[in-house]
Each structure stands twice: as C-alpha cells, then as structure tokens.
Amino acid sequence: MTRLLDELDLPKGLKHLMLSQLQQVAGEIREEIIDTVSKTGGHLASSLGVVELALAIHTVLESPNDKVIWDVGHQAYAHKILTGRLKEFASLRQYGGISGFPRTDESPHDVFDTGHASTSISVALGIAETRDLRDEDFTVLAVIGDGSLTGGMAFEALNHAGQLGTDLIVVLNDNEMSISRNVGGLASYLSRIRTEPHLLKARRELERIVKNIPFIGKDVSESMRKLKGSLKYLVIPSMLFEDLGFTYLGPLDGHNIPLLIRTIQHAKAKGGPVLIHVVTKKGKGYPQAEADPRAFHGVGKFHVPSGKLLASGGSKSLSEIFGEAVVRAASKDPRIIAITAAMPDGTGLNTFMKAYPERFFDVGIAEQHAVTMAGGLASQGFIPVVAIYSTFLQRAYDQIVHDVALQGLHVVFAVDRAGLVGEDGPTHHGNLDIAFLRSIPGMTVMAPMDEDELVSMLDFALGMKGPCAFRYPRSSAMDEKKIKACPPIEYGRGTLLLDGQDVAIIALGSMVYPSLDAAAILRNKGISAAVVNARFAKPVDEPLILKVSSKCKKALVVEEASVIGGLGNAVSDILSRKTQGKVDFAHLGIPDDFVTHGPREILLAECGLSAIGIAEAALRLCKPGGAVSMARGVGQTVASNIEGATETCEAEIP
Numbered sequence: 001m002t003r004l005l006d007e008l009d010l011p012k013g014l015k016h017l018m019l020s021q022l023q024q025v026a027g028e029i030r031e032e033i034i035d036t037v038s039k040t041g042g043h044l045a046s047s048l049g050v051v052e053l054a055l056a057i058h059t060v061l062e063s064p065n066d067k068v069i070w071d072v073g074h075q076a077y078a079h080k081i082l083t084g085r086l087k088e089f090a091s092l093r094q095y096g097g098i099s100g101f102p103r104t105d106e107s108p109h110d111v112f113d114t115g116h117a118s119t120s121i122s123v124a125l126g127i128a129e130t131r132d133l134r135d136e137d138f139t140v141l142a143v144i145g146d147g148s149l150t151g152g153m154a155f156e157a158l159n160h161a162g163q164l165g166t167d168l169i170v171v172l173n174d175n176e177m178s179i180s181r182n183v184g185g186l187a188s189y190l191s192r193i194r195t196e197p198h199l200l201k202a203r204r205e206l207e208r209i210v211k212n213i214p215f216i217g218k219d220v221s222e223s224m225r226k227l228k229g230s231l232k233y234l235v236i237p238s239m240l241f242e243d244l245g246f247t248y249l250g251p252l253d254g255h256n257i258p259l260l261i262r263t264i265q266h267a268k269a270k271g272g273p274v275l276i277h278v279v280t281k282k283g284k285g286y287p288q289a290e291a292d293p294r295a296f297h298g299v300g301k302f303h304v305p306s307g308k309l310l311a312s313g314g315s316k317s318l319s320e321i322f323g324e325a326v327v328r329a330a331s332k333d334p335r336i337i338a339i340t341a342a343m344p345d346g347t348g349l350n351t352f353m354k355a356y357p358e359r360f361f362d363v364g365i366a367e368q369h370a371v372t373m374a375g376g377l378a379s380q381g382f383i384p385v386v387a388i389y390s391t392f393l394q395r396a397y398d399q400i401v402h403d404v405a406l407q408g409l410h411v412v413f414a415v416d417r418a419g420l421v422g423e424d425g426p427t428h429h430g431n432l433d434i435a436f437l438r439s440i441p442g443m444t445v446m447a448p449m450d451e452d453e454l455v456s457m458l459d460f461a462l463g464m465k466g467p468c469a470f471r472y473p474r475s476s477a478m479d480e481k482k483i484k485a486c487p488p489i490e491y492g493r494g495t496l497l498l499d500g501q502d503v504a505i506i507a508l509g510s511m512v513y514p515s516l517d518a519a520a521i522l523r524n525k526g527i528s529a530a531v532v533n534a535r536f537a538k539p540v541d542e543p544l545i546l547k548v549s550s551k552c553k554k555a556l557v558v559e560e561a562s563v564i565g566g567l568g569n570a571v572s573d574i575l576s577r578k579t580q581g582k583v584d585f586a587h588l589g590i591p592d593d594f595v596t597h598g599p600r601e602i603l604l605a606e607c608g609l610s611a612i613g614i615a616e617a618a619l620r621l622c623k624p625g626g627a628v629s630m631a632r633g634v635g636q637t638v639a640s641n642i643e644g645a646t647e648t649c650e651a652e653i654p
C-alpha cells in the first residue's frame with residue numbers, strides 16, 4: 001500500500017492535510033523510524049516521543065526560513081524525514097549515509113550542528129538576535145528535553161532571553177527522562193506542574209475546545225480567537241519560567257496534534273520569549289521502548305517483534321569492567337565516591353549506584369558541576385572518581401584546570417569513549433582529551449591497552465596523589481588476550497612488549513594490540529619491530545623511549561587521539577632534544593579534522609589506525625626519507641583490508 005508519506009512534498013505538503021491525515025503520517029513516520037533503527041541502531045525512544053511535535057512544528061512553521069533547533073539532536077529523526085530525507089533515512093548513521101544528528105552540511109533545515117546537550121536556547125537566541133538586527137521576519141524555535149534543561153547553559157540562555165524579550169519559542173519536551181530517569185529539583189518541579197489540579201483542569205478545557213475544531217488548515221482565525229482566551233488559563237503566575245521573563249504555556253499533551261498546532265500558532269502570534277511545556281511519552285508507539293525507554297534510548301540493531309537486541313558478542317564492555325572495578329575498590333576504601341553526569345548506564349557506574357547509593361552522585365547533564373563538586377569532595381579528603389565520556393569532558397575544561405589541578409586535588413577522571421566512537425560521529429568522537437589534559441600542570445594521563453590494565457590503572461590512580469586521568473575506548477573485553485601478564489603500573493613508566501632492531505613502535509592504549517599485529521606483519525616482510533606500550537601520555541617514559549628509539553633509529557608513535565598535542569608530540573619533542581636528529585620519527589593518529597560517522601573499525605582504518613595501517617606506516621618510515629607525520633585523512637581510500645582492528649560494541653550508544 002502506498003503511504004501518504006511517500007506522496008507528500010515535505011515539509012510544505014503538511015499544511016494541506018486534515019487532522020486524520022496528519023495522524024496517519026505520524027503512524028507512518030513511527031514505522032519508518034522503528035524499521036530503520038532496528039537495522040542501523042540509533043536513538044529510538046527519544047525520536048519516537050516527538051513525532052507529533054515534529055509534525056506540528058513543521059505544519060505551523062515554514063522551515064528553512066523559520067529556524068528549528070533540536071537540543072542534542074538525537075531526537076530529530078522525524079524532523080529529518082519531514083524535511084526531505086525520507087529516501088536517505090535507511091542510511092541513518094551508516095558510513096557515507098545521513099547523520100544521526102542535525103548537520104548543516106546535510107540539509108538547510110538543520111540550522112545548527114548539535115550533539116552535546118543544553119545548547120539549543122543559546123543558539124536560538126543568537127539566531128533570533130541576528131533576525132532582529134537585520135530587521136528580518138521569521139520564527140525561531142528550540143526544542144529542549146527536560147534532561148537537557150538540567151545543563152547550566154540552558155538556564156544561562158533562558159535567563160538572558162527573558163531579559164532581552166526577544167521573539168523566541170522554546171518547547172520543553174518533558175518525558176521525565178534523561179537517558180535514565182531525570183534527576184534533581186527541576187525534575188520534581190516539572191512533576192509538580194504536571195500534576196497540579198488547576199492546570200489539569202485547564203488542560204482538559206483546552207483539549208475540549210481543540211477537539212471541536214474540525215479541520216487544520218487556512219481557516220484558523222475564528223478558532224484562534226476562541227483559543228486565545230482558553231490558553232490564558234495555562235499561564236501560571238509566579239512560576240520559574242514566567243519569573244525568568246518567558247510566557248509559559250502548558251503543560252500540554254505532546255501527542256495531541258491539533259493542540260500542539262494551535263499552541264505553536266498562539267506562541268508565534270504572542271511574541272516575546274514563550275515557553276511551551278509539552279508532556280510526551282518516551283518510546284511512544286513501540287511497546288518495548290515505552291516499557292523500557294532507558295534501554296531503547298540509544299540502541300543497537302534489534303528484532304522488531306520481540307525488541308530483542310541483536311548484539312554482536314557477549315563480552316563485557318570496558319565501561320562495565322571499569323564500573324565493577326570501582327565497586328571493588330569502594331568496598332575497601334570508604335573515601336571513594338563515584339560521580340556521573342547523567343550517564344550511569346553508559347559509564348558502567350550503575351553497578352556502583354546500586355552498591356553504594358550514598359556515595360554515588362548523578363548530577364544531571366552537568367559535567368562542569370560534576371568536576372567542581374569532585375574538587376570540593378577531594379578538598380575534604382574524599383577520593384572522587386568522575387566518569388565522563390571524553391567528548392563531554394571538553395565542557396568541563398576550566399573546572400579541571402581551576403577547580404582541581406590548580407590545587408593539586410586528588411580527583412580521578414575515568415575518560416570513557418576516548419578516541420573514535422563510531423556511528424555517533426564528530427560531535428561524539430573523543431580525540432582531544434590527551435591534548436587538553438596533557439597541557440594541564442600536575443595532571444597524570446594514562447591509557448590502558450586492555451581490560452586488565454584498565455583495572456590496574458584505576459587502582460593506581462586511586463592510590464596516587466593529585467589529579468589523574470585514564471582514557472579508554474568504546475570497546476569490549478577481548479575474547480582471547482595475546483598478552484596475559486599485566487605488570488604493575490609504575491608512575492611514568494611504559495613497558496617493552498616486543499624487542500626489535502629496525503623500528504620502534506611506541507603505542508598508546510587501544511593501539512597497543514594493533515601495533516603487535518603490525519609487528520607480526522612486518523616480521524613477514526623481514527622487518528624487526530620493537531613494540532612499546534607507553535601506558536602514560538603524561539609523564540612520558542623518556543628513558544625507555546630513548547633507549548628503544550636510539551637502538552632502532554626509527555620511531556613510530558601510534559595513538560587513537562588527535563595528532564596535535566598527543567603522545568606523538570611529546571615523543572617528537574624528546575627525540576629532537578635528546579637524539580640530535582639521529583632517530584627518524586613518524587606519528588600516526590587521528591587527523592587534525594572532524595572525523596565523520598560510521599563503524600569504528602572503518603574510521604580507525606581510514607586514519608591508518610589498524611594493524612595494516614601501522615605496518616604500512618612503519619614500512620614507509622623504514623624507506624629512506626620516510627620520516628613524516630602521517631595522519632591520514634578520513635575519506636581517503638584504504639587499499640588494505642581492515643585487519644586487526646579492535647572490535648566494536650554495538651549494544652549501547654551515548
């Protein structure tokens with residue numbers, strides 16, 4: 001049967017549809033999202049929850065002239081379908097396909113690149129101000145979830161927008177969930193609004209009026225007049241948003257299309273900053289996601305009828321192994337505290353949350369606060385372990401410098417999802433942490449080669465003094481480990497895993513095993529490679545590196561991190577100071593560029609960060625004149641097969 005969705009000229013075509021047709025389109029979009037995400041993985045529950053909202057927005061507004069900004073953007077799948085990307089939708093998050101987040105280079109309807117939370121109101125305000133400065137006429141609307149509203153930046157923007165009085169619509173999508181259940185006073189506040197008796201009465205009255213409007217279309221003026229009076233009920237005096245200078249409309253049923261349409265129309269007509277509070281069900285329309293929105297927030301491939309994950313393997317993720325190790329450590333040391341910024345599941349700290357709830361803090365999407373709070377805890381003799389994905393730790397840089405490192409406080413940073421994360425793409429890759437952490441005075445930076453070393457590094461970090469970070473990739477425990485023994489961690493010391501004569505491969509963290517595989521490839525070509533497990537990106541094991549490099553006269557540093565500011569820079573600095581040009585040097589890492597989305601092993605291989613890529617780089621270095629920095633651009637053809645790349649872990653998406 002042909003779908004209405006296939007016949008429409010989107011988004012314009014929505015404006016001519018009757019309510020029943022809009023409802024039909026909502027159903028078709030849901031099926032499309034469920035079917036696609038079951039094959040590609042992605043942010044299912046959040047996207048299913050805003051189908052009606054996206055429809056209503058695109059029915060009332062005229063995108064791309066009007067500007068719609070989706071906070072985080074993980075929920076923008078319906079928006080993508082409604083703005084001309086139905087045909088490409090099957091390629092969601094695939095290498096070369098459309099992104100899982102709004103991307104300005106993908107469509108003029110994506111007005112800003114997003115991926116990190118709590119930015120939408122600031123972006124919207126900036127755009128609205130340019131409109132006013134240029135005396136233009138268009139609507140700017142930001143959609144922000146109740147989870148993302150816990151981020152301080154959202155409040156900074158609300159505070160400013162209210163003061164400016166700019167025409168701006170903010171839709172608060174309240175589904176009571178962040179990835180896990182939303183936390184904090186704001187969550188309780190929104191819950192009170194949802195259940196307040198006089199608001200419930202007003203909501204019912206409004207829904208009654210809307211129900212009696214037969215058509216959605218051009219002839220809205222009469223209905224609008226009736227509605228305006230009724231909407232006044234929904235303006236509550238003396239409430240947070242009103243006090244910040246916003247007109248508050250809500251709370252509304254976020255799945256009621258006519259109600260949403262009328263309210264957006266009203267907000268547009270009203271002018272000034274308006275906040276529309278909609279209540280939605282995360283996972284709406286797919287029973288398994290409604291029942292467990294946490295599991296279906298970011299999901300791998302799954303079987304649609306049962307909702308069962310088609311997981312790639314049974315191995316534990318590094319995050320889970322880390323989480324269990326912190327619990328073990330905390331059982332011996334009551335000073336250990338665990339902190340997450342809205343990611344208890346993703347970071348593996350959910351185990352700690354259950355074991356030691358009194359020593360566990362989920363601070364909401366508030367990385368800056370997480371780090372400074374850790375500083376406060378450490379100042380009183382506790383040992384906070386702050387587990388944050390590399391990409392989100394970027395947000396807390398000043399806090400690491402000013403509130404932790406400056407005072408030499410003992411805070412342990414577990415930097416998860418370091419390196420290339422895969423399908424979530426450039427907003428989520430964690431390639432900068434080594435560069436930004438190494439430059440902080442007093443900071444120790446480590447990277448484990450595998451799960452055993454991860455646990456040893458955690459224990460080492462807990463026993464240290466001062467700020468300390470260890471970074472590990474989005475990966476799993478190895479089914480069979482080539483290196484069984486894990487000698488104790490010594491401060492600033494690496495280990496020589498394989499001795500060789502011709503080239504020294506100095507590998508960090510996730511690149512150690514591919515480097516050993518590369519050494520095997522090189523051996524078949526008659527080249528004897530030494531492999532050093534650097535362990536520390538700061539302080540670097542200068543004596544070991546000098547010894548092995550001087551012997552081989554050629555040194556290749558390999559790291560899953562930006563070529564700028566990483567271990568490679570540190571080693572090149574040592575060699576140039578201490579070997580008077582006697583060692584040829586090359587450096588393989590993530591290029592100084594924003595890397596696209598796609599399977600992690602493909603992206604790594606494109607950067608040359610696979611066994612074959614490393615072997616090729618070593619071979620080039622061994623040729624006369626081969627000493628170059630060799631970050632390969634993503635998108636360049638990779639002639640070799642992908643071999644020896646680390647496995648991916650499909651089951652969870654940040």
Ligand SMILES: Cc1ncc(C[n+]2csc(CCOP(=O)(O)OP(=O)(O)O)c2C)c(N)n1
Pocket residue numbers: 046049072074075115116117144145146147148149173175177178179282297341342343365367392395654
């Ligand atoms: C700065 C930052 N920290 C953490 C995340 C990871 N993250 C992605 S979505 C999300 C929850 C967002 O909740 P909400 O805004 O309520 O949207 P919902 O998924 O419930 O629709 C989190 C924590 C992020 N994207 N950005």
